[in-house]
Amino acid sequence: MIEDMTKQLIAACDGASKGNPGPAAWAWVLADTDGVPVRWEAGPLGVATNNVAELTALHELLDAVEPGVPVQVRMDSQYAMKAVTEWLPGWKRKGWKTASGKPVANRELVEAIDERLQGRTVEFVYVPAHQVDGDPLNAIADHAASQAAQSQEPDGTAHGASGVPDVPAQTATRSGAARQSRPAARSGSGRARSGSRTISAKFRGTCGGCGRTYAAGDKIAKNAQGWGHPECASA
Secondary structure (H helix, E strand, C coil): CCCCCCCCEEEEEEEEECCCCEEEEEEEEEECCCCCEEEEEEEEEEEECHHHHHHHHHHHHHHHCCCCCCEEEEECCHHHHHHHHHHHHHHHHCCCECCCCCECCCHHHHHHHHHHHCCCCEEEEECCCCECCCCHHHHHHHHHHHHHHHHCCCEEHHHCCCCCCCCCHHHCECCCCCECCCCCCCCCCCECCCCCEEEECCCCEECCCCCCEECCCCEEEEECCEEECHHHHHC
8 A cells, every 4th residue: 555644645647538429447546755656547439528527536445545545646637637626516507418518528527536535635736748848647537548448358457468568759749839750731831741631629539549539620631440639540
C-alpha cells in the first residue's frame, strides 16, 4: 500500500474511444507523494463514447484510492472535470436537466462520481494533452487507455504488469503547433496526401489509424478505421 493518510497523492486518468463512439477504454495512474508512478490500471469498455471513457476513468480512479487519502487528479478532459466540479450543482437544481432543458448525458456515471467525492479531499488539475514536456502521468494514462481500447483487454499492475507503460515520443505535440511526426496536409488543398477529403474536427477524438488523439479544430480525414489524422488515411 502506498496510501499515506496525511499526504496528498498525485494521479492522472484518461479515456479513449476509437471512433467516438467506438472501441473504448479507461485508464488511471497513481503516483506516490513524490510524484513517482507506482500503480496503474486500464480496462476495456466495449463500444462507448470518449466522454463515457473519460468519466469512467475518473470513477475507477476514485475507487482505487482510499477515501481518506487526499489526492490530486490530473485530467485532460475539460468535459469530465467540469461535469463534476462546475455543472453538477446546476444539474441537480434543475432536476438533472441541462441549461437547454435536455436530460444530462451520462447521468448515472456523474452521480456515481459525485457519491465518491463526498467527504473526500480531491484537487482537480487540468493538464493539456500531448504537450512537449507535458504532464508525464497524463501521458501514461492516455497511452494506457489507447492501448486498452485497441486490445479490449485489461492491463496494469493488478494484472501482472511490471512498471508503467512506455509512452512513445510521437504522442507529444507542441502547443498550437502541428503534431510531431505528423506532417500537415498541403496548404489550401483541403485533402490529405491520399486524396481523402479533410474536414475540421468539431470535437476532440482519437485517430482510428494510430491511436493518438486529435483536438477540436484539427484537420482530419476518413481512413479504414474511421476518422483520424490525414497522414493515417494515406498510410
